[in-house]
Amino acid sequence: MHPCGTSRQVSNKLFYWSKLQAVNGTFARHVCEGSRAIQTLCACPITMPYNKDLAYIHDAGFTESARQAADTVLKLLREKKIKSGLVVDLGCGSGVLADRLTREGFDVLGVDISEAMLKLARKRAPKAKFKRGSLFRTRLSKSVAVTAIGECVNYLFDPGGTALLANFFRRVYRALLPGGVFVFDIVEPGSTPKPSILHCEGKDKAKDWAVLVSKEEDARRRVLTRRMTIFRKVGRLYRRSQEMHRQRLYPPAQVARKLKTAGFNVSRLPGYGKEPFAPGRSGFAAWKP
Numbered sequence: 001m002h003p004c005g006t007s008r009q010v011s012n013k014l015f016y017w018s019k020l021q022a023v024n025g026t027f028a029r030h031v032c033e034g035s036r037a038i039q040t041l042c043a044c045p046i047t048m049p050y051n052k053d054l055a056y057i058h059d060a061g062f063t064e065s066a067r068q069a070a071d072t073v074l075k076l077l078r079e080k081k082i083k084s085g086l087v088v089d090l091g092c093g094s095g096v097l098a099d100r101l102t103r104e105g106f107d108v109l110g111v112d113i114s115e116a117m118l119k120l121a122r123k124r125a126p127k128a129k130f131k132r133g134s135l136f137r138t139r140l141s142k143s144v145a146v147t148a149i150g151e152c153v154n155y156l157f158d159p160g161g162t163a164l165l166a167n168f169f170r171r172v173y174r175a176l177l178p179g180g181v182f183v184f185d186i187v188e189p190g191s192t193p194k195p196s197i198l199h200c201e202g203k204d205k206a207k208d209w210a211v212l213v214s215k216e217e218d219a220r221r222r223v224l225t226r227r228m229t230i231f232r233k234v235g236r237l238y239r240r241s242q243e244m245h246r247q248r249l250y251p252p253a254q255v256a257r258k259l260k261t262a263g264f265n266v267s268r269l270p271g272y273g274k275e276p277f278a279p280g281r282s283g284f285a286a287w288k289p
Helices: 052-061 064-079 096-103 116-122 162-175 254-263
Strands: 016-023 026-033 034-044 088-092 107-113 127-130 143-148 176-187 197-201 209-218 225-232 237-250 265-269 279-288
Touching: 034 254, 052 116, 052 209, 052 225, 052 237, 052 279, 064 096, 064 143, 064 176, 088 096, 096 107, 116 127, 143 162, 162 176, 162 254, 176 254, 254 265, 254 279
Parallel strands: 088 107, 088 143, 107 127, 143 176
Antiparallel strands: 016 026, 026 034, 176 279, 197 209, 209 225, 225 237, 265 279
8 A cells, every 4th residue: 555545554553753854845754663663755645724634633632722712711701791692713623612602601603714623513512603714704793702712813724914914803803892802822933943843742642643743934934834744543554644734923012013903902811721821822812992
């Protein structure tokens, strides 16, 4: 079977991945099983953002931020004595935030670019409504809150830059009812060490998946590129796929200025719930007067 096909025979658990490197547009993979090393050099197609395997992995191992964000969003709404109404959850992912908000009595419209994520979200939060679309271009209904949790506004799935962000803030402002809040977070410039780094996520805590991630920041263009090689166990085999995500990096001061220009009263968040933001990540609560 071609090594970039849907599956490849490996041991029941991959214990260690030592290196991933780009060579003439291909990736070199070293997989160590005990004392035996296997090296595969192949060109593997890059899938659409958050295809089914990465969506599964994100749901299995990377939802804590959304769970903590739910506490923050509910706290902010309660401070304004808002107990019901529509919350638009942009970049809703697998529906963790939507599920919590519907359980607390809010209506939720979740929007995501990934159909695989939406499939998980519909199953987790059956009381919410979901639709596929870009957070920058989807029509926003009148709401008491808008959220974009998990660096959603940084992603370059849509063409455009700071002008697109400013227009997005204006659209959110118009959609919010008076007293409504926009809660989101960003990744900042300078958050990635140089030279580019490679790390493996999931090898210690996951039994059926792992992700090799390399990160490279273009400081001049303020663009972060994440290249991911994804392994998900299917039966006795591990299916391999690749994704590449690009994010435009925004200085927090620039974001705050654009929010204020749109009409918001702006507060910085130290984190979500009990989880402080890691260095290089900032959060905002922007209120419509």
